[in-house]
Amino acid sequence: MLYCRGLFTMQLKTSEFQCLFTEGLNGLADIFQKNNFELRIAGGAVRDLLSGKRPDDVDFATTATPDEMKSMFQAAGIRMINNKGEKHGTITARIYNENFEVTTLRVDVQTDGRHAEVEFTTDWQQDAERRDLTINSMFLGLDGTLYDYFKGYEDLKNHKVRFVGSAEQRIQEDYLRILRYFRFYGRVALHPDEHEPGTLTAIKENGHGLAGIAGERIWVELKKLVVGNHAGPLLELIYKLGLAQYIGFPIDVDLKEMQRVWENSRHFSPKPMTVLAALFHSSDEVEKMDLRLKVSREEKSLALFLVKYRYELHKNNEQPDSIKPFTDFIIDSRELDTQMKVCELLKYQGEERLLKELCQWSIPRFPISGHDLRKMGVTSGKDIGATLQKLRDIWKKSHYQMDKDELLSYIKS
Template identity: 75%
Template sequence: MWGRMFLRPVGIGKSCRILDYRALFTMQLKTKEFESLFTDGLNAIADIFKKHQFELRIAGGAVRDLLSGMRPEDVDFATTATPDEMKSMFQAGGVRMINNKGEKHGTITARLHNENFEVTTLRVDVQTDGRHAEVEFTTDWQKDAERRDLTINSMFLGLDGTLYDYFNGYEDLQNRKVRFVGSAAQRIQEDYLRILRYFRFYGRIATQPGQHESDTLQAIRDNASGLASISGERIWVELKKMLVGNHAAHLLDLIYELGVAQFIGLPEGGNVEELKSVWKRSQGWSPKPMTLLSALFCRSDGVDKLDLRLKISKEEKNLGFFLVKYRHKLLKAQDEPQALIPYTDFIIDSREPDVQLKVCELLKYQGEGQLLHEMKRWTIPRFPVSGHDLRKIGITSGKEIGTVLQNLREIWKKSRYQMDKEELLSQVDRS
C-alpha cells in the first residue's frame, strides 16, 4: 500500500507568495525484519511517547536497511519532543537515561529492558562550518529530512509501518541511485565528510561503477579542499568502510581524479593501477583496508605520511609496512607442491607480531587464493629442542648452544617440521 500526498503551497493573503511545497511519498511496510524490532523495550518506549502525544519514528540508515530487506544493527529514532520534554516524561515513567553528552544536539538515550534507545529531537541547521552545525529544534519532519546528507538516508518510518519519504529516497533505493538531498554542493559544504560518505554509500548501494550524476562529481571536485579541515579519525572511519564495500578500486580512482586524495593523506601520484589489480585479484577474500591501500605506496614512508594524517592504528601501520616491504620479495616456490614453503619458513624465522595474519594478507595482495586457503589451515609448529635439552647431553657453552640450535632448526625446517626432539638430538655431533 503506497501513495504520494501533495500538500498545497503555504502562503498568506491574496498576494500569497509560495513558501513551501511538499511531495510526500508514503507506503506501508510490514516485513519480518520490521516486526522483529518490536521488543519489550521498544513497545514500552513507544507507549511513553504515545501517552504524552509526541510522535516517534525510526530514522535514517535503519529505514534504508529495512527497505532493503535487512534487519538494522543500530536503530535511531526521531521525535517531535524536545530534550527537556523527553527527560520529563522519562523521569515520570521511571526510565533510566544514560550517555546524555548528545543532549545539546537533541539526543537523549533511554534504557529500558536492558536495551538502549537513542532518540533525537527533529532539528534544522542554523549555522554550519563544514565540520559542525549549530541546530535549532523543530516539529517539522521535512525540515529535519532536508538537513540529512543523502536521499536514501532521509526517510522516516512510523512504528505502525508507515514510510515517510520527502525526497524520493525510496525510489532512489529501488533504482540503486545515490544522490544528495537537494543541492550536492550545499550538502557538502555543511559537512565536507559527506564527500566520503557519498563514496561509501555508492559502494554499498550502486550496482555498477561509474553511474554518477555529473553535478555531484563537480560539487565534489569544487569542494574537495574542505576535507583538509576534517579530522583524520573521521576520514579513516569512512575510508575504511568504502574500501571494504563494492567498487572500491573505481572509487579510489575517482578520489584521485576529483582531487580528493591530497586532502585525506593518500600519496601524491599513488599507484592506482596497482591498487586496481590488487582489488581485482583479492575479490572474495575480504582483504583488510590497509591491504588495498598499501598498493598505492611506492615506499614505506607513504605509510608514515598516511598515519600522520589519519591516525591509523599501530596494527594497521605495521601491516602497511609489512606489505610494502615483502609484496615482491616473498614469493611462492616455483615447484607447485612446495609453493607454500617460502611463506611457512618466513613465519618460522620471523619475529614479527601476528606474522601469520600478515602473511595471509600478503597472499590476498598477491592473488594466491589456494595458498591462502592452505595458510589458514596451517598451524605454526613448535621447535621441539631447547637449550636445556642440549645441556642435558653435555653441551654447556652458550655460544655452542646457539650454533647447535640454529643448525638443528635448519634440519627441522628441511624435514618440513616433522622431526621430533629425539630425531633432532641424534643429529648432534657430541665428539
C-alpha cells in the first residue's frame, strides 16, 4: 500500500477482476499499450469489484483524446460505433463482438446545474475531482492497481456515502446528484439514518435545482432508488427535505401508508411504481406525475391500476384466503399484462401466500368460441355475446375445469 499526494493505491487480484479479461479486453489493452496511452477501469465498475461483485457494465478512462483513439482504432482495423458520445470524449470500439466505451479524462470548465462544458486532460486526479461521490471516483489499472484520490475505498469499507470535496459544489454542478446520493446511500449504507448533517443541509438548500432537471433523468434515478435498500426511509427523507415538489410527487401524502407498502413489498422484488403508488390518492395525481417524469406507458398503466384496485379487489373478496377472485378478475380483463398487475397488487398488500400461488398459476384457455355457437345454431351477434358470457360464468364457477362438451351441453338443454 502506498500514499502520495493524497493518492491511495493497492493491488486487486480477485477472481471477479480476472474474469473481466476476455479476448476483447486483452485486445483493447494491447492497442493502448502499443500507443503509449494509459487505460484504466473507471467509476461504478471499480466500486463493484471492490465490493466483491462482478460489474454488469465496465467503463474505461484514458489519457488519449477522442481523435487519438480514432486514429489508433482505425490503424488497428477496429470498428467504432455510437459516435454520439464523441463530443463528450467517449469512443465506443467493437472488438471480438464486445463493445468497449472509453472516455478521455476530463475537467469541468463551466457547469449550469444540468450540463457541463469540459476540456480534456491527462491528469487522473482532475478527472476524479469532477465526479460525484468518493466511491465513484476511483480508477483501476488493468494490472490490478487501485488509484484512489479521495478515500473512496475507505468510505466503501465503512459503508459511507460522501460527495467528492464540497457537497454544495458537487450538487450545484449537477442537481441530479441529489438523487444519486440517495440511490447510492441505499446501495452502500448499512443503516437508514446515518447521513452526515452537512450533506443533508447542502441537499435541502439546493433542492430547488431539481426543478430544472429533465424528468426522464430524474425517473432513471428514482426507479433505482425506490427498489433499493432503505427506500422507505429515503422517500420519507425526500419529503422532509422539501424535494417532492420538484420531482413530480404529490405534496399531501400519507407517509405511514408509503412505509407500510414498502415494508409489505420489499422482499418480493416490487416494480418501482408499486412502491410509489402508495403516494398517490387519485388518478389525477398519477397524471401529474407522468407529466413531470414522462414514465413509460406500462409504468403509468400500473400506477393507475394500483390506485384504482388496491382496495376494491380485496374489499370484494368474500374468501380472504382464496385466489379465485383474483384469477376471475384476470380472466375477465382479457388483457395480456393483467396477471402481472395483480401480482404487483398482492405485493403492495403484502399477500405473500396469494402472491406465490398466483405466480404459479397459468391462465387457462376458455374452450368455447363464437364459431362453436354458430355451429349450434346461435347466429345473432348479440345472442352469441350473451351466451358466451353465460358460459364463461359457468366455467369460472367450475374453477375453469369444464371442457367444451360440458359447456355446450348447457345450450342443448
